[in-house]
Amino acid sequence: MPIATTNPATGETVKTFDELSEAELQRKxxxxxxxxxxxxxTSFEERATWLRAAADLFEEEADFAARLMTTEMGKTLGAARREALKCAHGMRYYADHAAGFxxxxxxADPSQVGAKRALGRYQPLGPVxxxxxxxFPMWQVMRFAAPALxxxxxxxxxxxxxVPQCALYLEDVFRRGGFPEGCFQTLLISAGRVESVLRDPRVVAATLTGSEPAGRSVAAICGDxxxxxxxxxxxxDPFIVMPSADLDRAAQAAVExxxxxxxxxxxxxxxxxxxxDVYDAFTGRFVSRMRELKVGDPFETSTDIGPVATEQGRADIEELVDDAISAGATVLCGGQRPAGPGWFYPPTVIGDITPDMRIFAEEVFGPVASLYRAADIEQALEIANATSFGLGSNAWTNDEAEQQRFVSDLEAGQVFINGKTISYPELPFGGIKRSGYGxxxxxxxxxxxxxxKTIWIG
Structure with missing residues (x-):
């Protein structure tokens, strides 16, 4: 895949970038x-000063950063601006709390291990x-960069x-915030060169957010x-709706x-x-709201949904939807790409899903919702956990016993009751099963x- 900015709303390649030469990569x-x-x-105080300065830049330049994100991957301008501001919030959170963490x-009693003093001390590992x-071309990076720095x-x-322009902007923000040269560097390299970087002894660890195959590859190399x-x-992620739920709130949250x-x-x-008991009532509300969403130019304030980020991404969505339809699924809205340029796909709701359909087991990375009917909480949990993934989950119920059951038995890294899953700097984020670890x-x-590091002083 070339390193390039290609506007997904038009399919036009805006700007291309050369890969780093091997000499340039080794220098970095x-x-x-x-x-x-x-x-x-350096001290926590020095690092916090630089990080807060970089956060100030994010806030001051939120509109510029948002336009970069919208141009490169198609999210609506409003969503992109909120992402930039969320980066600033995350940076300040770690600037304020890192020393305590x-x-x-x-x-408490070092004598129980025969010491005068005994403690654990956190120390950095090195280049990651x-x-x-x-x-999420900026927030996802910041979730790593702010705490690591x-x-x-x-x-x-x-x-x-x-998203090369987003990548270069992030490096520039940290530099202008005052971090010494080399603290945060963008490597414009192809995926095929990642292994050599992972195996370089100067790189001590790695973090990846992405697909399961990519994670498996990085984990295997780093394991070696x-x-x-x-x-x-x-x-x-499952989104469970029980009879005691506020259906209007649940349907609106489901769309979002x-x-x-x-x-x-x-x-x-x-x-x-x-x-x-509430399947028909919820489905009517949900499908109606999905139909009302406006698909269009992500720079327009009236647009609810912009394009899918890549042409291949849209093709992958279409494959899963078409497979389900051919196997008997019911399309309640959407399901066909619109005419015209760009990689748009409409809000789509599909019912009558069965286990023989690919969509039952595979992640759909686009605005496509699958509907399932459950007779009771046992069946709801069975369907929810019948996946190899375990990242987030949502359950809507005002019954306290049901809430505790979902908290206990949903197989996921996160459970949100009566709300949609969101990442917050204040809460740990991650998954289980094939959604990853850490x-x-x-x-x-x-x-x-x-x-x-364990420290024992006699």
Whole structure:
């Protein structure tokens, strides 16, 4: 895949970029290693000052950053601006809390291990490679970069090839915020060159957000090299609606949860599992709201859904939808691409899903919702957990016993009751099963790329 900005609303290639030469790549890896040796000795106060300055730039330039994101991957301008501001919030969160999260952890009674003092101390690991996706081209990177930099690590970014301007902007923001040269570098390289970077001894760990095949590849390489990894992969999140739910609120949240980011979010609700007693009432509300959404130019304020980010992405959606239809699924709205340029796909709702359809087991990365009918909470949980993924989940019920059952028995890294799944800097984020391992955000996220060193003083 060429490194290029291609506007998904028009299909026009706006700008192309040359890959780093091997000499340039080696220079950047050397700079990261050398910089880390000095940067790790800086104080939390120094790092926080630089990170807050970079956050100020994000806020001041939110409109510019938003236009970059919309141009490169097609999210609506409003959503892109909110993403830029969320980056600033995440940066300030770690600037404020990193020192506390990484404070020494003394043993209350060191004499029980025969010591005068005994404690755990968090220390940075070194240069970390981040392999990042295009769907949240700035926030996804910031979830790694802000905690990694505050911990004293340095970052190397291998971004998706269709968002090169976003990748270069991120490097520039950290530089202008005051971080020393080499603390955060963008590597404009193809996917085929990632393995050599992962195997380089100067790179000590890696984090990846992306597809299951990409995660498997990175994990295998790093396992061979015995390097730490954090993986956030796909999701096929359930959205369960029980009879006690507020159906109007649930239906509106279901629309937002499915079509956020033009439907291209790992934590977007994808499978809507509705109790038989309220199936028809919920479905009517849900389908009606999905039909009302406006698909169009993502720069227009009246647009609800922009294009899918890539031409191949739209083809993948069409394959899954067409497969379901051919096997007997019912299309309640959408289901056919519109005429004209760009990679648009309409909000689509499909019912009568059966296990023999690909859409039953595979993630649909676009504005397509699958509807399932459940007779009771047992069947709802059975359907919800009948997937190899386990990232996020949603359940709508005002029955406290049902709420506790969903919290206990939904197989996911996150459970949201009466709300849609969202990433917050204040809460740990990650999945189980084939949705990956490790955690981003909160205290857990900053500790992922630290050595917890045991210290015993006699």
């Amino acid at each position: 890896l050397g700079l990261a290693h050398d910089r880390w040796r000095a940067y790790r000795t 990484l404070a020494d952890e003394p043993l 490679l981040a392999v990042m996706p295009w769907n 505050m911990a004293g690590n340095v970052g190397l970014l291998k971004h998706a090839s269709n 090299e015995i390097k730490h990894t954090v993986l956030e992969l796909g999701g096929s 949860a499915r079509v956020q980011n033009n439907g291209q979010s790992c934590i977007a609700a994808k499978r809507f599992i509705v109790h038989s 955690r981003e955000l909160a205290a857990h996220g900053i500790r992922e790329f630290c050595n917890l």
